[in-house]
Amino acid sequence: MQYREYGRTGKKISVIAFGGMRFQPDGDKFDFDKCAAVVRKASGLGVNYFDTSPYYCGSQSEVIFGQAFKDMPKPFYVSTKSYESDPLKLRADLETSLKRMGLQKINFYNIWGIKSMEGYRNVMRKGGPYEEILKAKKEGLVEHVAFSTHCSGEEIAQIAKDGVFEGVTLGYNILNFPFREKGVRAAHAAGMGVMIMNPLSGGILPKKAELFDYIKNPDDKTVTEAALRFLLAHKEITGALCGMGSVEEVVENVKAGDIVKDFPESKRAEIKARLSLDMDKLCTGCQYCDGCPAGIEVARNMLAYNYTILERRERYFDVMRMHWGLPADQADKCTECGQCEKKCTQQLDIINRLKNISKWGKERK
Ligand code: SF4
Ligand code: SF4
Known part of the structure; x- marks a missing residue:
């Protein structure tokens, strides 16, 4: 050891x-x-x-x-x-x-x-x-x-x-x-x-x-x-x-x-790239999307969304609450301005994902 x-x-x-x-x-x-x-x-x-x-x-x-x-x-x-x-x-x-x-x-x-x-x-x-x-x-x-x-x-x-x-x-x-x-x-x-x-x-x-x-x-x-x-x-x-x-x-x-x-x-560089190539649905947490005019913490929402892809939907809500103490209804505030998607290094469909989150949040109520 x-x-x-x-x-x-x-x-x-x-x-x-x-x-x-x-x-x-x-x-x-x-x-x-x-x-x-x-x-x-x-x-x-x-x-x-x-x-x-x-x-x-x-x-x-x-x-x-x-x-x-x-x-x-x-x-x-x-x-x-x-x-x-x-x-x-x-x-x-x-x-x-x-x-x-x-x-x-x-x-x-x-x-x-x-x-x-x-x-x-x-x-x-x-x-x-x-x-x-x-x-x-x-x-x-x-x-x-x-x-x-x-x-x-x-x-x-x-x-x-x-x-x-x-x-x-x-x-x-x-x-x-x-x-x-x-x-x-x-x-x-x-x-x-x-x-x-x-x-x-x-x-x-x-x-x-x-x-x-x-x-x-x-x-x-x-x-x-x-x-x-x-x-x-x-x-x-x-x-x-x-x-x-x-x-x-x-x-x-x-x-x-x-x-x-x-x-x-x-190998490290290869992994960083492959995280986006093979797993092109995964957010890498790079934070280039910072600065949402509606105040949505896009990177945190997308990191939590990773868990819905790799595990199950409910994990998004667990991660938002337990890791960051954030309300899941942040997603409801998206005005679809597209700013974050333009900056996203992984070209994630952030707006769609936020729509999904918003829908799931309502279904849970
Ligand atoms: S599309 Fe939505 S999440 Fe992205 S910057 Fe605009 S308001 Fe924020
Ligand atoms: S720019 Fe894209 S990959 Fe990077 S943190 Fe934001 S949503 Fe995730």
Whole structure:
């Protein structure tokens, strides 16, 4: 397993980190011993960063980790989070997390899910969540303060410039890298740790492996291996959070952390082009369409629309709400002026897509 410095914290993190959102229940309950064994297996194989939240796996993820942490084979770091805007509720989340996991402190505490610059300003307001976490840090309950986000690369770069966080957890993968690459580089340049969530695009890459075979280099055995190689080849990335629900998944993921290899620049360019040639229906997140006069966030709508092509319609609504806190009825405002379509690098039929979204939104009501 390779390890990298998490920003300026002095801590070294395994490049394959454990995402605690994929524990599998047996029937309608979790077998805590079985799930804890998965965590311990990862620790034994060198994974030392374990990420969870108060709500993953029906609020059982932290409980499972608590069980595992009683007897871990190797030293480890814990990351959890809260999205509470009310500082008292955030403090309550922190105390619950500590209790559930049997810990004296959280190594990395993430302000969860900053969705926009307005959301960031709300976190930083006087008497707000950020101040509350700093208080907990002074008390020794939290070691390092980070944030998790689905903001654009430009927005992440702006937040990084303020220098208030020690790390960022962001969604980044081979299907959306143009949308957030700037943020990855800016956060690293600002001395922050950079943890990646959704490294396999929410499971789309392994599930639709036949569509993405071309991302493989000649020496990559699987699409998953190629996607992780792509991420870990970035020197700016500290680690990738891989959801692991079984010992088999742990063994598979850990292999990628043993053999970090360069990702050839020519292959990267080929993928960028092929994303549009083979998958000419996919938005790449390049943001050339910015500036809609009706105020529609076209790139975000089209990125969310990708999921309807690759998975199912309902995922559009999930992604808009959970990643960005955006209402789905933005699409209703399109005046069909055509400005975005003229600028779109992939020549997507944006207006039609917005019409579809608008129709689906009405059908759901
Ligand atoms: S066509 Fe619609 S989405 Fe595109 S710029 Fe015009 S109003 Fe905005
Ligand atoms: S220009 Fe086209 S491909 Fe690029 S973000 Fe906008 S909709 Fe997506």
